Amino acid sequence: MNERAKVGETISFLLDQTVRQSKLFTQRQMDQLGLNITVEQWTLLKVVAENGRISQVDLSLKAQKDTASITRMLDLLQKKDMVRRTADDMDRRKFLISLTESGQIFFNRHTAQMDALRSKIVEGLSDQELADLERILERIRQNIV
Amino acid sequence: MNERAKVGETISFLLDQTVRQSKLFTQRQMDQLGLNITVEQWTLLKVVAENGRISQVDLSLKAQKDTASITRMLDLLQKKDMVRRTADDMDRRKFLISLTESGQIFFNRHTAQMDALRSKIVEGLSDQELADLERILERIRQNIV
DNA sequence: GCTCATTCATTGATAAATCAACAATTGACA
DNA sequence: TGTCAATTGTTGATTTATCAATGAATGAGC
Structure with missing residues (x-):
């Protein structure tokens, strides 16, 4: 391994660029389709769709995001009437997050398109x-624990 | 390919998480070492070190970042006395970016540590x-042009 | 039953990314 | 030579990420 690789030649740089540009590509396609939400918001919406009535901490675990990010993203998704926060009777510290009716309709309407983008x-x-890719990424994740 | 994969099972999600957590890992190590700059700032510093006296547009091409991001990152690096902007006599729209003396010293002092982190x-x-990884990432990048 | 550590969600500060709009230059070409 | 399009860097608005600190609620152990 060349320890004196230029920035453009390092794996970290390649990984970073690939992820950022994939996201950019997806975002632009979504904008063209008129979805009017961000890539990250779609991901969160999908996690909610898959787990309905889930707390924000659990959401942060599933989506692998900071709870602070979750709070702010939910604020935005709530403004767009995609999700709702329902008080949890069992634990008054919690909200249970779920899709609104229009959130569910939106999710159903665009799932195929989003899957197609992901496939592309x-x-x-x-x-x-x-x-191979999955195995390699898994190994990298083990390295940084 | 499973078109109905859950979020946690998609390649995009894995890629995204791996990159974000690698960056987080690196940042925490850098903080422990007392570097007092961000991962992204180090990358930019490295590009400047490799290309001395480079314009911001060229910097944005090498670092693959928006010129707006470059402007703001340079502002921060300049505050830390790591880089300087020198007016270009040939083209008064441009600045030529270079390392300051202390920026060069800082870069030399920490290059080995940063290479070690990257290796880890x-x-x-x-x-x-x-x-394999490089080839696969290259393919993904071709897919999203 | 009380106390105290933990958990949950929120907020503030800071950094970085994206797009759009802008002023100052530059350069092509009529 | 004068005009006009393109380039360079900056700024503003918005979104996301990180960490740290907070208030409210919970629950474990005495």
């Missing part, structure tokens, strides 16, 4: 390559 | 796996 990003990669 | 992230990956 890994287009042309074989199952073997995808498996 | 890909520890245990074979040359073959690194090559």
